[in-house]
Amino acid sequence: MNAPNTAQPAIPNDYAAYPDARGRFGDYGGQYVPETLMPLVHDLDAAYAAAKADEGFQAELADYLIHYVGRPSPLYFAARLTEHFGGAKIYLKREELNHTGSHKINNCMGQILLAMRMGKTRIIAETGAGQHGVATATVCARFGLPCIVYMGAVDVERQKPNVFRMNLLGAEVRPVTSGSATLKDAMNEALRDWVTNVHDTYYLIGTAAGMHPYPAMVRDFQAIIGRETRAQILEMEGRLPDAVVACVGGGSNAIGLFHPFLNDEGVKIIGVEAAGSGLDSGRHAAAINGGRPGVLHGNLTYLLQDREGQIEEAHSISAGLDYPGIGPEHSWLHDVGRATYLSATDAESLDAFMLLSKLEGILPAIETAHALARIGDIAKDVGKGGIVVLNLSGRGDKDVNTVAAHLGRTI
Amino acid sequence: MSKSRIEARFAALKAEGRAAFVPYVMAGDPDAATALAILKGLPGAGADLIEVGFPFSDPMAEGPPIQRAAQRALSKGMTLQGTLDQVRAFREGDQTTPVILMGYTNPLITWGLEAFARDASAAGVDGLIIVDTPPEESGPLADACDAHDISLIRLATPTSDDARLKVVVARTSGFVYYVSVAGVTGVKEADAEAVAPQVARVRRASGLPVAVGFGIKTPERAAAIARVADAVVVGSALVDEVAEAVALNEDVTARVLSKVAALAKAVRLARQDLATV
Numbered sequence: 001m002n003a004p005n006t007a008q009p010a011i012p013n014d015y016a017a018y019p020d021a022r023g024r025f026g027d028y029g030g031q032y033v034p035e036t037l038m039p040l041v042h043d044l045d046a047a048y049a050a051a052k053a054d055e056g057f058q059a060e061l062a063d064y065l066i067h068y069v070g071r072p073s074p075l076y077f078a079a080r081l082t083e084h085f086g087g088a089k090i091y092l093k094r095e096e097l098n099h100t101g102s103h104k105i106n107n108c109m110g111q112i113l114l115a116m117r118m119g120k121t122r123i124i125a126e127t128g129a130g131q132h133g134v135a136t137a138t139v140c141a142r143f144g145l146p147c148i149v150y151m152g153a154v155d156v157e158r159q160k161p162n163v164f165r166m167n168l169l170g171a172e173v174r175p176v177t178s179g180s181a182t183l184k185d186a187m188n189e190a191l192r193d194w195v196t197n198v199h200d201t202y203y204l205i206g207t208a209a210g211m212h213p214y215p216a217m218v219r220d221f222q223a224i225i226g227r228e229t230r231a232q233i234l235e236m237e238g239r240l241p242d243a244v245v246a247c248v249g250g251g252s253n254a255i256g257l258f259h260p261f262l263n264d265e266g267v268k269i270i271g272v273e274a275a276g277s278g279l280d281s282g283r284h285a286a287a288i289n290g291g292r293p294g295v296l297h298g299n300l301t302y303l304l305q306d307r308e309g310q311i312e313e314a315h316s317i318s319a320g321l322d323y324p325g326i327g328p329e330h331s332w333l334h335d336v337g338r339a340t341y342l343s344a345t346d347a348e349s350l351d352a353f354m355l356l357s358k359l360e361g362i363l364p365a366i367e368t369a370h371a372l373a374r375i376g377d378i379a380k381d382v383g384k385g386g387i388v389v390l391n392l393s394g395r396g397d398k399d400v401n402t403v404a405a406h407l408g409r410t411i
Numbered sequence: 412m413s414k415s416r417i418e419a420r421f422a423a424l425k426a427e428g429r430a431a432f433v434p435y436v437m438a439g440d441p442d443a444a445t446a447l448a449i450l451k452g453l454p455g456a457g458a459d460l461i462e463v464g465f466p467f468s469d470p471m472a473e474g475p476p477i478q479r480a481a482q483r484a485l486s487k488g489m490t491l492q493g494t495l496d497q498v499r500a501f502r503e504g505d506q507t508t509p510v511i512l513m514g515y516t517n518p519l520i521t522w523g524l525e526a527f528a529r530d531a532s533a534a535g536v537d538g539l540i541i542v543d544t545p546p547e548e549s550g551p552l553a554d555a556c557d558a559h560d561i562s563l564i565r566l567a568t569p570t571s572d573d574a575r576l577k578v579v580v581a582r583t584s585g586f587v588y589y590v591s592v593a594g595v596t597g598v599k600e601a602d603a604e605a606v607a608p609q610v611a612r613v614r615r616a617s618g619l620p621v622a623v624g625f626g627i628k629t630p631e632r633a634a635a636i637a638r639v640a641d642a643v644v645v646g647s648a649l650v651d652e653v654a655e656a657v658a659l660n661e662d663v664t665a666r667v668l669s670k671v672a673a674l675a676k677a678v679r680l681a682r683q684d685l686a687t688v
């Protein structure tokens with residue numbers, strides 16, 4: 001199936017049963033890659049399936065997540081934020097407290113162990129905000145593997161501290177000048193590297209997008225967020241939340257939180273896309289709210305594209321959300337109606353950034369601030385007596401230059 | 412008519428005892444009028460088959476030369492419709508040279524696969540190579556091509572083992588394209604000695620002629636490949652000529668066609684040289 005159905009897609013009995021054997025979530029997903037990569041992608045699929053079923057692998061991963069990453073991350077009741085909005089109780093899942101400051105390390109730890117298990121000796125990655133690049137550089141340093149990170153030249157400029165962090169960790173950062181010189185172009189360049197270095201290279205994708213098995217594998221590695229949240233909220237409140245909320249770039253922190261709740265009908269699932277200067281401005285990064293299905297980077301999914309099927313540049317204050325696509329599982333959850341995708345503009349996100357900093361003493365990543373920009377509406381909507389959980393996907397230290405620039409300040 | 416144009420051409424070349432020369436040009440590069448002039452001039456310069464790239468914003472298997480060619484074409488407004496218009500105009504003057512379109516799937520999905528196969532066939536297109544649609548994803552495209560008598564040409568690569576080759580050549584026709592290097596277009600150089608046994612393997616698996624491309628830039632290299640393959644494809648080196656001519660303010664058409672002539676001549680003479688040494 002190439003083009004998506006216009007008919008209403010079937011609602012599944014068990015969300016956990018997806019993707020199917022062809023790597024599809026409904027119509028979305030698949031393996032649209034050049035033939036040179038097909039044998040590698042099949043190898044990866046088989047190697048991951050074996051690792052997933054191997055208790056030894058899972059135990060080793062769990063051990064690193066505890067002692068190196070610092071898991072479990074706390075589930076924190078944000079009393080002042082809750083009071084500020086006067087609606088449902090707001091809990092924050094503190095992924096920003098992980099080693100390296102975001103959820104990205106959960107996935108990197110899983111994939112680096114898999115890469116070593118597969119005998120790969122060279123690691124490549126793409127990065128937008130630099131959070132995934134830093135997390136990849138970190139695990140490569142920890143296990144002594146060479147690391148090359150592709151990063152759009154525009155992002156190199158706006159995320160300088162992270163570029164320097166990657167260098168300190170021993171990674172080589174290659175600025176990408178093709179196309180719009182942002183995350184999608186970094187991903188193109190990483191794919192070109194992989195096609196060229198098929199014998200020894202492992203491509204460590206940083207979000208739940210790309211060709212099968214990446215969307216499923218990255219989701220599985222991030223699903224620890226949702227599993228912990230579930231146990232923690234049951235412990236703290238004795239019941240499941242009414243809604244779970246996360247920002248969506250490629251969609252890894254979101255699907256990690258959402259996945260363990262998909263079969264719980266009473267839990268609303270809400271993603272927040274980056275609306276840039278506004279959905280009507282044409283300058284945004286909201287693939288679901290402002291795009292249509294197509295194929296990019298190996299999968300069929302919602303994309304920003306023109307009438308001709310040329311991919312359009314995304315625009316967002318947040319480098320980590322500045323991507324014209326979204327993971328295929330989100331496209332499917334949207335179509336079947338299981339999840340709702342809202343959006344937040346640059347300006348709304350900056351306000352939310354300031355609000356959380358002042359009310360809770362937590363500087364959120366500008367990516368996370370997009371979800372925070374909608375949390376007031378959601379908390380009011382759910383109402384007093386309700387419970388919502390927001391994934392605090394990363395810390396905002398990396399963004400202080402961006403925020404200062406928008407406030408007209410120099411630091 | 413369409414598939415048979417490719418078959419007829421390879422049959423004629425076999426009778427002549429030589430390999431085909433296949434230039435790759437980007438539709439609309441550097442602009443529509445010049446690109447059409449180049450296209451029309453290719454058979455006269457020695458092209459036996461023609462590959463026409465249709466531009467895509469994110470060509471993940473291309474190196475810098477073809478990436479830049481696509482950007483030049485897009486910046487001048489080239490579209491998939493424009494590409495078919497170029498083929499239709501070419502067909503007015505040439506009924507025998509096969510034309511194969513090469514590119515990425517998203518513009519096709521936007522058009523609709525079935526409608527596109529129909530419209531491409533009507534414009535005079537004989538084959539399609541869709542780089543990011545491997546056999547696993549190509550069922551609907553293969554159906555559309557079959558319905559409109561277009562050859563769906565697949566890529567075999569250095570990473571294709573025997574089991575994989577079987578999958579690659581299923582539902583393919585016309586010829587098989589052997590990607591001679593693991594990599595993107597226009598960077599690594601193909602090695603005729605390493606390519607020869609691979610071509611033989613692909614030929615055995617498919618029963619079809621085998622074209623070799625990715626990494627052939629010079630007449631010498633083209634001749635070496637022409638001794639072992641059924642067709643030699645040159646792309647990056649030609650689009651670089653476009654870039655160069657534009658930069659130097661030279662006649663783009665003349666420059667590209669003279670490069671094509673040199674490459675075509677090398678391919679034509681390749682096996683004669685072999686016979687005399």
Ligand SMILES: Cc1ncc(COP(=O)(O)O)c(C=O)c1O
Binds near residue numbers: 249365
């Ligand atoms: C803190 C943070 N949150 C969210 C994202 C968006 O990625 P994803 O949608 O895969 O979670 C990023 C990406 O860089 C990030 O750094």
